[in-house]
Amino acid sequence: MSQHPFARHAATRHPGASPILRSLPEETPIAMVYHGSTHAVMMASPQDIEDFATGFTLTEGVIEDASQIEDLRIVAHEAGIEAQMWLAGDRGERLAARRRSMAGPVGCGLCGIESLSAAIRDLPQVGGVGIPEPEIAAATDALRAMQPLHDETRAVHAAGFLLPGQGIVLAREDVGRHNALDKLIGAMARQGMDASKGAIVLTSRVSVEMVQKTAMAGAGVLVAVSAPTAHALRLAEGAGLTLAALARGGGFELFCHPGRIVTA
Template structure:
């Protein structure tokens, strides 16, 4: 489709003087998500895995379930890329009040939402999910590092990965936007027939409200992140039954909600 990175040259200034440097920069392009020809959102995103992105975005934003998507077309245009979803007409007709035809910066997961009710939508209560050993949770973000080739080249993208208990990382997706990376991962899981309830989602970012919303709506009961949750994200996780693990790095992790899915070692502090 399009390159995900671009080489650029610059001038580095430091205590030892000036020197030329070469860097690989992550690409971001406007990606329009359309449903039956009507634009629902335009987000700046990394131009790969766009079928996954469209599927995951449709699921986590309530546009359409994966089984309601009849086909996906990814069309490159001069001004950007369109990810075109086709669904039954009655599904498309119900999207009027959720239309989000505006540019969304990569750092924002709620751009274009036009009511507080839509921003803080009620979440379903999660099922039992699966259990993890504390060692697995502590190591989760380190395992994800091996699935970040674009980050290794650019140092400018986030990743979201899927961890099975007792196994290695099963899948991951990258994007300049953390929300986009998560949508790509969720879309990839459902398109591959993998049940998000059978593992944990692992993030290279902080845990904001919309990251909890997307995880819960995907049906995954455990979320592991390298950074902190916001206060309201934690409240949502508690209410939905989501196990929330944060600060998973440097051999440690902090559990903030529903710790019953994480089996502690004998050496863990009570």
């Protein structure tokens, strides 16, 4: 199983049947293993696995702080990669409340949830700072400049963290939009970044789980290049999350909680 993020393959471009060499992103099974038991298997890009494991564990509500992962080991196998984790205290009990057993497709954020109530969980109320309107309008273009895997393959998503006055200070990529966000959140937690000090920026639509993960990370502003679903908007409204979507071409549409957008 390749751990390189992409592979090159021959193809032909039509019309004309011109031979080309195309870079294709890899999809690798990534197993989240806690105390020796597999909790979830996700198809993801085989890079930034420590960030992915940390972010996934945080956004699933298994832990509240990255320091509660006492040990994290990345183990490569022929069939994929294991992120083996040992958690502090009784954190393992949280796995029973939100237990998963999934080998889902890359776009699937809620595969394997065992009850309807687990799919739409209660979210914390988020805080957050004000962000100037021009920075929101330029956020997705700024993120686009930090996507080397997308430049190579044209087939992956990204999530970035925008700090007012500094632009996009951190970004992560993955074949799955949920995975890219988990990787970003994990990287921020491992680097001690406070999500409430800026905005999460996405290259995707805003689905329910993208709102859930953003709220669990503690960010008060979510910016996306595409539109939200109706239920994702309802969740954002309930969590106090400022949602700016369809952010492209120097503009955006503001859907809820406008108080954090600072206008001239």
